[in-house]
Amino acid sequence: MKTSLVQGYESPLPVRGNEPSDKAKARHHSSRDLTNLDARVNDLSSKRNLRPPWVKPACYAALAITGLGAMALLGISLFPSPSPPPTSSTISTVYGDIEMQTLSAKPRIYRLPNFLSNEECDHLIELAKDRLTPSMVVNNDDQNGNAISSPVRTSNGYFLQEKDRDNKVSKIEELIAAVTGMPIENGESLHVLQYPLKGEYRPHHDYFDANSPGGAASLSRGGQRVATVIMYLNTPPQGGETSFPNTKTSIKVTATKGDAVFFYNVLPSGQEDPLTLHAGNPVLEGEKWIATKWIRERRFS
Numbered sequence: 001m002k003t004s005l006v007q008g009y010e011s012p013l014p015v016r017g018n019e020p021s022d023k024a025k026a027r028h029h030s031s032r033d034l035t036n037l038d039a040r041v042n043d044l045s046s047k048r049n050l051r052p053p054w055v056k057p058a059c060y061a062a063l064a065i066t067g068l069g070a071m072a073l074l075g076i077s078l079f080p081s082p083s084p085p086p087t088s089s090t091i092s093t094v095y096g097d098i099e100m101q102t103l104s105a106k107p108r109i110y111r112l113p114n115f116l117s118n119e120e121c122d123h124l125i126e127l128a129k130d131r132l133t134p135s136m137v138v139n140n141d142d143q144n145g146n147a148i149s150s151p152v153r154t155s156n157g158y159f160l161q162e163k164d165r166d167n168k169v170s171k172i173e174e175l176i177a178a179v180t181g182m183p184i185e186n187g188e189s190l191h192v193l194q195y196p197l198k199g200e201y202r203p204h205h206d207y208f209d210a211n212s213p214g215g216a217a218s219l220s221r222g223g224q225r226v227a228t229v230i231m232y233l234n235t236p237p238q239g240g241e242t243s244f245p246n247t248k249t250s251i252k253v254t255a256t257k258g259d260a261v262f263f264y265n266v267l268p269s270g271q272e273d274p275l276t277l278h279a280g281n282p283v284l285e286g287e288k289w290i291a292t293k294w295i296r297e298r299r300f301s
């Protein structure tokens with residue numbers, strides 16, 4: 001057993017300059033010296049320490065350079081740079097230019113600063129504030145697509161009616177059509193929502209699940225919800241951001257009066273895009289008001 005220990009030590013990994021001499025090899029095969037094997041191992045170990053002092057630092061340096069090279073190849077940085085500023089484009093409308101900032105290309109999410117004026121925000125709140133009822137969600141188990149209340153969504157809402165469609169509302173609908181490129185008739189009625197303190201809309205998708213009875217029933221009224229526009233009608237002092245937890249940088253849009261966020265719920269192919277998972281974060285102070293427009297793939301009826 002002692003012999004194999006020594007062979008394994010000497011022969012597969014000889015240290016340069018420390019190869020055993022012929023004399024040592026002869027000693028190695030001599031049964032007389034087998035009793036001195038421990039001493040020889042110690043001897044060889046001490047010879048290993050004779051390697052030049054620069055070898056160890058040089059090895060570490062080589063390892064570090066190799067590691068940094070691999071990180072560069074994989075696109076990993078030791079000093080992550082802040083996210084690049086969003087690219088911005090301008091949409092010209094009869095009402096003036098609208099700035100559209102790209103927050104994400106996949107999924108397609110855009111921020112529209114100053115999309116509504118203060119008066120337009122206040123007007124939408126005024127139309128809804130005395131008619132609010134607790135918000136509901138699609139009941140996937142219901143053949144008729146009826147909605148149910150759920151702890152997932154703790155807000156109060158009102159769908160604008162035909163009688164509410166005045167000049168201001170019509171203008172907002174036209175602006176939405178201009179930025180989304182979708183006809184007004186594909187839009188569901190504007191939905192004005194009020195979140196009380198702690199109110200939220202937990203992570204969810206806006207597209208319907210075609211495989212559920214409730215989702216299929218909802219799809220029969222104009223097809224999929226292909227895009228969503230959320231307009232902030234006030235600025236909650238704290239909380240209430242719209243967040244997209246599945247995006248690369250976990251996008252969070254601050255609720256700021258007059259701004260809007262707009263995203264496509266489907267890929268350009270029409271396939272539902274699971275990365276559009278989004279939430280209305282809990283309101284931590286005050287209340288939050290928004291107006292949401294869901295846009296279908298066909299005329300909404």
Ligand SMILES: O=C(O)CCC(=O)C(=O)O
Pocket residue numbers: 201206228230240241242243278279280281290292
């Ligand atoms: O309140 C929000 O910020 C999100 C609203 C939302 O997700 C929706 O209306 O579909």
